[in-house]
Amino acid sequence: MWVNYPNNPTGAVASEAFFAELIDFAQANQIMVCHDAPYLHVTYDDYRAPSLLQVPDAREVTVEFNSLSKTYNMAGWRLGMACGHAQAIAALHSLKSNVDSSQFPVIQDAGIKALTGDQNWYAERNTVYQERRDIVLNSLSEAGLIAHKPQAAMYVWAKIPPGRQSGEFTRVLLEEIGVSVTPGSFFGEYGEGYFRISLSTSTPRVQEAMKRISAWL
Ligand SMILES: Cc1ncc(COP(=O)(O)O)c(C=O)c1O
Numbered sequence: 001m002w003v004n005y006p007n008n009p010t011g012a013v014a015s016e017a018f019f020a021e022l023i024d025f026a027q028a029n030q031i032m033v034c035h036d037a038p039y040l041h042v043t044y045d046d047y048r049a050p051s052l053l054q055v056p057d058a059r060e061v062t063v064e065f066n067s068l069s070k071t072y073n074m075a076g077w078r079l080g081m082a083c084g085h086a087q088a089i090a091a092l093h094s095l096k097s098n099v100d101s102s103q104f105p106v107i108q109d110a111g112i113k114a115l116t117g118d119q120n121w122y123a124e125r126n127t128v129y130q131e132r133r134d135i136v137l138n139s140l141s142e143a144g145l146i147a148h149k150p151q152a153a154m155y156v157w158a159k160i161p162p163g164r165q166s167g168e169f170t171r172v173l174l175e176e177i178g179v180s181v182t183p184g185s186f187f188g189e190y191g192e193g194y195f196r197i198s199l200s201t202s203t204p205r206v207q208e209a210m211k212r213i214s215a216w217l
Contacts, residue, residue: 001025001032006049009196016054022055038066038080042126065080067080071114072122077110079103129200137156181196182198
């Protein structure tokens with residue numbers, strides 16, 4: 001089973017109790033749980049996202065993946081990590097070493113610096129995302145749109161205005177006011193009726209985009 005918390009695109013988070021249930025389910029059904037967890041350290045309002053590996057004995061049935069893309073702003077550098085079930089990690093290692101001959105060493109050195117340096121800076125970076133999150137949530141609420149307040153990940157997941165399709169709504173925003181957001185339907189059938197706003201654009205541009213969306217609505 002493949003899971004992803006904190007979640008892209010919804011920003012949903014999982015409790016430790018839910019993770020414990022997931023591990024019980026995996027043990028009872030003899031399956032592995034792969035946890036795609038690149039947003040573990042992109043969190044707001046003092047929230048700390050749990051690792052699936054915090055559940056006792058989780059590593060018997062789990063592999064957890066993380067990436068330097070989000071925590072360390074290294075998207076595109078292609079550095080990540082996997083932790084958990086020893087045999088699964090060994091298989092992954094064997095597969096990976098047959099696919100390529102490791103990452104460019106300079107990028108590995110940068111990864112070592114990122115992982116072993118002062119870790120306080122990304123709390124400050126998270127406050128920047130949080131400020132953008134609040135700008136987005138306030139303008140959506142003023143415009144009468146319903147959105148989930150995320151405690152983690154860098155997206156706001158919001159309902160589109162009633163009577164519209166998410167693909168059509170986001171196309172109109174792009175073509176008429178030059179604002180790019182992602183239609184919920186892009187993520188699968190249950191995403192219909194929603195759109196996703198990314199918080200990874202600079203704060204003045206997020207402000208400008210929200211002004212345009214409010215004026216257009
Ligand atoms: C849930 C999730 N997993 C993985 C990735 C990709 O991570 P990477 O840059 O390490 O390929 C993303 C990036 O958007 C993501 O949202």
